[in-house]
Amino acid sequence: MVAITDYSSESKIGIKALIGLLLCMLFSAGAFAQEDWEDQTGDIEDAEVVIEKNVKIVLPFASRNFEKIAPLPLPTAPTLTYGYQPIGIRISALNPVMRVRTLQDPEIAKLYGNYAKAGFGNFGTPYLEAVLNSKRNKNASFGASIYHLSSSKGPVDGKNSASGTTAANIHGKAISDQVALTGAIDFQRDLVYFYGYPEGTAVLRDSLEQNFNRIKLSAGLESTNASSAFQYQASAFYRSLTDNYSAKEGEFGADLKTDYTLSDKSKIKVGGGLNLISQEDEQLSSKTRSLFRAEGGYEFDYNSVRLYLGAKAAYLNDTLMGLDKLHLYPDVQASYALGSGAEVYGGLTGGIIKNTLGSLSQRNPYLQSNLLVFHSNNELEVYGGLRGKAGSYFGFNAGFSLSNVENMAFFLNGIDPKRFVVAYEPETTIFNFYGEFSANYKESVKSNLRVDIFSYNTELWTVPLHQPGYKISLNNRFNIYDKIRLTTDIYVLGGLETIDATQPANSQVVALDDIIDISAQVEYLFSKQFSFFTLLNNVTGTEYQRYFNYPSRGFQVIVGATYSF
Numbered sequence: 001m002v003a004i005t006d007y008s009s010e011s012k013i014g015i016k017a018l019i020g021l022l023l024c025m026l027f028s029a030g031a032f033a034q035e036d037w038e039d040q041t042g043d044i045e046d047a048e049v050v051i052e053k054n055v056k057i058v059l060p061f062a063s064r065n066f067e068k069i070a071p072l073p074l075p076t077a078p079t080l081t082y083g084y085q086p087i088g089i090r091i092s093a094l095n096p097v098m099r100v101r102t103l104q105d106p107e108i109a110k111l112y113g114n115y116a117k118a119g120f121g122n123f124g125t126p127y128l129e130a131v132l133n134s135k136r137n138k139n140a141s142f143g144a145s146i147y148h149l150s151s152s153k154g155p156v157d158g159k160n161s162a163s164g165t166t167a168a169n170i171h172g173k174a175i176s177d178q179v180a181l182t183g184a185i186d187f188q189r190d191l192v193y194f195y196g197y198p199e200g201t202a203v204l205r206d207s208l209e210q211n212f213n214r215i216k217l218s219a220g221l222e223s224t225n226a227s228s229a230f231q232y233q234a235s236a237f238y239r240s241l242t243d244n245y246s247a248k249e250g251e252f253g254a255d256l257k258t259d260y261t262l263s264d265k266s267k268i269k270v271g272g273g274l275n276l277i278s279q280e281d282e283q284l285s286s287k288t289r290s291l292f293r294a295e296g297g298y299e300f301d302y303n304s305v306r307l308y309l310g311a312k313a314a315y316l317n318d319t320l321m322g323l324d325k326l327h328l329y330p331d332v333q334a335s336y337a338l339g340s341g342a343e344v345y346g347g348l349t350g351g352i353i354k355n356t357l358g359s360l361s362q363r364n365p366y367l368q369s370n371l372l373v374f375h376s377n378n379e380l381e382v383y384g385g386l387r388g389k390a391g392s393y394f395g396f397n398a399g400f401s402l403s404n405v406e407n408m409a410f411f412l413n414g415i416d417p418k419r420f421v422v423a424y425e426p427e428t429t430i431f432n433f434y435g436e437f438s439a440n441y442k443e444s445v446k447s448n449l450r451v452d453i454f455s456y457n458t459e460l461w462t463v464p465l466h467q468p469g470y471k472i473s474l475n476n477r478f479n480i481y482d483k484i485r486l487t488t489d490i491y492v493l494g495g496l497e498t499i500d501a502t503q504p505a506n507s508q509v510v511a512l513d514d515i516i517d518i519s520a521q522v523e524y525l526f527s528k529q530f531s532f533f534t535l536l537n538n539v540t541g542t543e544y545q546r547y548f549n550y551p552s553r554g555f556q557v558i559v560g561a562t563y564s565f
Contacts, residue, residue, distance in 0.1 A: 112565060114565050115130070116130040117560060119535065120559065123151040124152030131145045144169060151553065156199075169184065172184075177225065182220040182222075184216075184218045185215075186218075189214070196547075210244050213243075216239045217238050230258070230261075232256070247371075252275070258271060267298075276288060282369060283369075284370050289316070294312070305337075316352060327352065327377060329351055330348050342386065344385075345385055368416065382403070385434075398435040407424045407425070412499060413500070413548050417549050431455040432454055445476075448476075449474050451472050463499065466497075468494060484523070486521070488520045494514040519535075520535075528564065529563060536557055541554040
């Protein structure tokens with residue numbers, strides 16, 4: 001047991017001395033314990049520790065000697081000496097070659113503007129067509145074409161109903177910055193036989209043959225400067241016609257159309273034309289028929305309205321049934337744009353309908369000789385309708401027209417049932433209602449459907465001779481993967497009537513059967529230059545009659561090939 005005796009407060013021991021004493025005791029006790037570790041029993045002996053507070057420990061001052069270290073000498077920077085040796089460098093003149101990276105022009109696709117087409121079909125039908133055109137040239141273009149289609153047999157007595165057409169054309173065009181000059185030569189020969197005789201009639205084939213030789217020379221001049229306010233288009237032609245008998249016809253014609261732009265919304269239009277027609281035949285002395293035409297008006301746009309206010313005049317020397325020589329007509333056209341690309345349109349007009357032996361023989365080649373030809377006069381015509389687009393691929397047009405025509409030309413079988421005369425109707429009122437719908441999808445599908453309904457009111461003839469009561473046409477074009485081209489055409493004519501004039505005392509109305517003509521062409525392209533085609537005509541095989549006593553050929557097929565170059 002350790003007893004700690006505190007003697008008197010007079011003795012004071014420093015805290016540092018006390019701590020030092022305790023540490024010495026602890027270290028000494030530990031040392032002794034380690035030496036006698038094994039002999040000790042672990043008991044703490046009794047001891048007495050006397051702490052005197054009043055003891056003052058005084059330590060003597062110790063002297064310390066501080067010897068200053070001499071500073072190290074500073075290093076001396078060496079003296080540097082620089083020397084410069086001039087070096088002569090000669091650099092050649094720098095002439096860099098600048099190569100500007102430009103966009104490469106797209107490769108122009110090769111143009112196959114020329115082709116030859118040939119085939120053969122039943123009824124002894126050879127077919128040939130060839131077209132030659134100049135390649136790309138902004139200053140000039142020219143070309144030529146030839147066409148032949150004939151059949152050595154027909155629906156009546158084989159060769160007695162043969163037919164054929166041969167045509168050729170040469171044309172050219174020169175273009176400058178201000179004007180373009182055009183010219184063309186056309187030739188066409190049409191061969192037919194008068195096979196409209198009663199069945200079993202004995203005839204001489206040579207007496208049935210009829211052909212028309214048509215030659216036309218034409219030239220034109222037109223402005224090409226689109227920025228000019230004054231625009232014009234002038235043309236002139238000479239046409240001649242001869243047949244297998246003694247008929248001859250010549251015609252000189254000239255036309256002029258001009259317009260002068262006053263502003264971006266208005267312009268003035270002025271035009272006119274002249275036709276001089278000479279005709280002679282075995283029993284007709286030479287006669288010149290003249291027709292002079294003039295027209296003009298003012299056109300302007302106002303918001304959604306486009307309006308043309310004009311007039312027409314015609315002077316002619318035809319005197320059939322008291323036809324006046326001078327005729328005046330209104331010429332008014334108006335349209336109003338609706339939303340979605342549609343517009344309402346209408347107008348009031350009229351004019352001379354030019355009739356020539358050439359135009360009538362193209363409508364009906366089975367005409368009799370020594371035929372008297374006169375113009376018709378469309379005294380007044382009113383029309384109107386709605387047209388436009390439905391989306392990007394569809395278009396439509398529906399409307400009506402009502403006109404009154406003097407001396408309208410109809411066809412009527414004469415005393416000789418094989419030949420037709422031109423039967424003129426003094427007054428004919430014609431009403432026409434029509435509707436048209438078209439669909440186009442890129443170059444893959446093109447389709448057009450049109451329906452016309454006609455109504456005639458005549459004075460002299462009880463029926464409108466050989467005029468249809470309705471007409472339907474459906475035309476389709478398909479391009480399948482640029483490999484197969486399919487074309488289909490459907491024509492329907494109904495309500496055809498005429499008069500059987502072979503027995504004047506017993507003349508009666510004859511209703512002709514409706515005409516349904518379906519044709520198709522399939523062309524397979526082996527390459528861009530070579531293709532194979534099959535042409536089908538009158539698929540139903542019906543020998544319909546467009547003109548009384550003249551049945552058509554039945555089912556026809558032509559097979560051939562086309563080469564483009």
